[in-house]
Amino acid sequence: MRICGLVGATALTLILSSGAFAQEASLDLVEPIAEYKIYVSEQVAKLVEDTTAFTAAVKAGEVDKAKALFAPTRVSYEAIEPIAELFSDLDVSIDSRADDYEKAEADPEFPGFHRIEYGLWEKNSTEGLAPVADKLLADVKALEGRIASLTFPPEKVVGGAAVLMEEVAATKISGEEDRYSHTDLWDFRGNFDGARKIVELVRPLIAAKEADFLKTVDANFNTVDTTLVKYEDGEGYVAYDKLSEDDRKVLAAAVNTLAEDLSTLRGKLGLD
Amino acid sequence: MLDPKDLRRPSLSLDRRRLLKGLGATAIGGSFAGVAKAETLHHSVADAPVANATNQIDSVPCLGVHQAGIVNARPANGMVASFDVLAKDAGELETLFRDLTARIAFLTVGGPVPVLDPKLPPADSGLLGPMVRPDNLTITVSLGASLFDERPWLAPLKPKHLQRMTRFSNDALDAEICHGDLTVQICANTQDTTIHALRDIIKASSRQMILKWKQEGNVPVITPGPDGRAESARNFLGFRDGTANPNSSDATEMDRVVWVGPEDGEPVWAVGGSYQVVRIIRNFVERWDRTPFGEQERIIGRTKMSGAPLDRRDGHEFDVPDYAADPEGKATPLDAHIRLANARDEASKAHTILRRPFNYSNGVTRSGQLDQGLLFICYQANLERGFITVQRKLNGEPLEEYLKPVGGGYFYTLPGIRDASDYLGSSLIAAARGA
């Protein structure tokens, strides 16, 4: 917090006065990166808190409560996925899917959120899930610890906006992420919020030069928002299979376009 | 980047073409204007691609009354990709059509790939290197019924026979590889060129359409015989395919068979277009290979080795069978594929279609069989009189035991890009605006 307060003003002045920030980016990015780190830390703290409650419900055999907590717990993970993925061992054990294992759901190696999701929805039971829940909580806490000591690589942070969209485009728009619970729209929310956060943080650095670009990006984020709003239900969202075919297409095109556009963000900020 | 004037290039003499070919990449690298040629090497859709007769710098002009990629001979590789379109109004659809036109204009002529700041993603996939060669590329755009049906402002302009493909008796249609709002047929000498074009189009149109399915295929490249004439290429049943196609270098015949004209009672915007039928037809090749040779010939109605009709087995592929002299089907069975498809009487002339198929080979089915078949594509001026009538005649044919149509759809191929100031679908957009 201190860093961003201090460097913030200076960096901004520099940008505004020099105008030549496209090539030399590292200094300008200090503030956004510091702020992003705070954002990620907040999200991961929330993830630990929510996962504690979620896994407690699983271990107590409270199927309905665990089901209710599943989707909201994941949102904070999905929002920071580009950072979580820097620790691939943890990403695998927290968020991998049955397809990643040779025997799919029946594979004893199948861990994490989706293993619990499978038990809760397909078996309507928490049987055998206690060790999976313990491991999940331990992994999430380990993630928090590793993030705390991580120096955020600027290109990963800025590139993260596109990464989030690439993931939705490649393996989420099909509804295969939360295939047992159909809570995919919650994940989308997390992914879009995470991507938008990154855009917001670097916006001041490119606002002058890239007005058209930002306008297009904003328009696509707004398309996503107005589409998702239609499917809100209480605190969250209806099941993914309620998404109309038309709206699925609208979301798919917005995601593809955001992936195309945001793939230029690193370059626009002079990052390799 | 390219001067649109270059698209309207004159036809070059053969000598000049050879000369330019000799110059190879240098010629392209320098001035692109004169290099591309307008003539095509072979003259009929049915003709197989001829070995060593075509070059990466060969190009098919993309301007004209009709779109390219229909009456041109098939190059070795073809693909159909189907998309869902997002456009909500005429303006958005126009943007899509103009963007597609711009990509077609570049890709079919070729030229250097723009070089961007290395910190940005590259402008081009780079599959073809720094210099895109035309490689006989054609890109043909057609529209599905759903594009019209789902848009009240477009619905009144739907071509009168355009409809969602419905099931025929032997079909097992898989929804994941059927229909679509817009198809792009991409054909070129090499697969790299077709894939490069597809990736370019996807990148350029990501905000306007979403890929739904695609099927790639190819035509075997044939070395011409001593007489200089190439035989028809074989399909995956081992038979020559394309023998009895109408002559696509005969413009009058093409006007009759393929192109929608003012007299067809279609919406005015549609004149110069055509109905495109795509059928992904799986062949049960293991079973076919276990079928007696003689039976195979009777099922198709031609000799397997030469392609000659069964009533003149020693004849030539292009000899015409005389069904009138064989009313009981002793030589050519009455239910042979070619006899059902075309009885060769006065009445069947109205049902002529232009077939432009590619073989496909996809992988292995869950049952451990080869997933191979025919990417059947045909064009006709009247969908009902053409494909639908012919397919109805084929319903129940003995060949069905070896075939399973699983995908595809009906589409309307837009009229051509008339000149460098025009764009694909301009007549439809003008009509939609009530202009």
Ligand code: HEM
């Ligand atoms: C995988 C499916 C198919 C295979 C393997 C196949 C194979 C053949 C072969 C070997 C010939 C003889 C060579 C030639 O004249 O081109 C032929 C002719 C023909 N086929 Fe097919 N065909 C298939 C599907 C279809 C379909 C779906 C149609 C249209 C509904 C069709 C219409 C015709 C026509 C009109 C002829 C020419 C008949 C003539 O004028 O003598 N074919 N086909």
Ligand SMILES: [Cu+2]
């Ligand atoms: Cu995830």
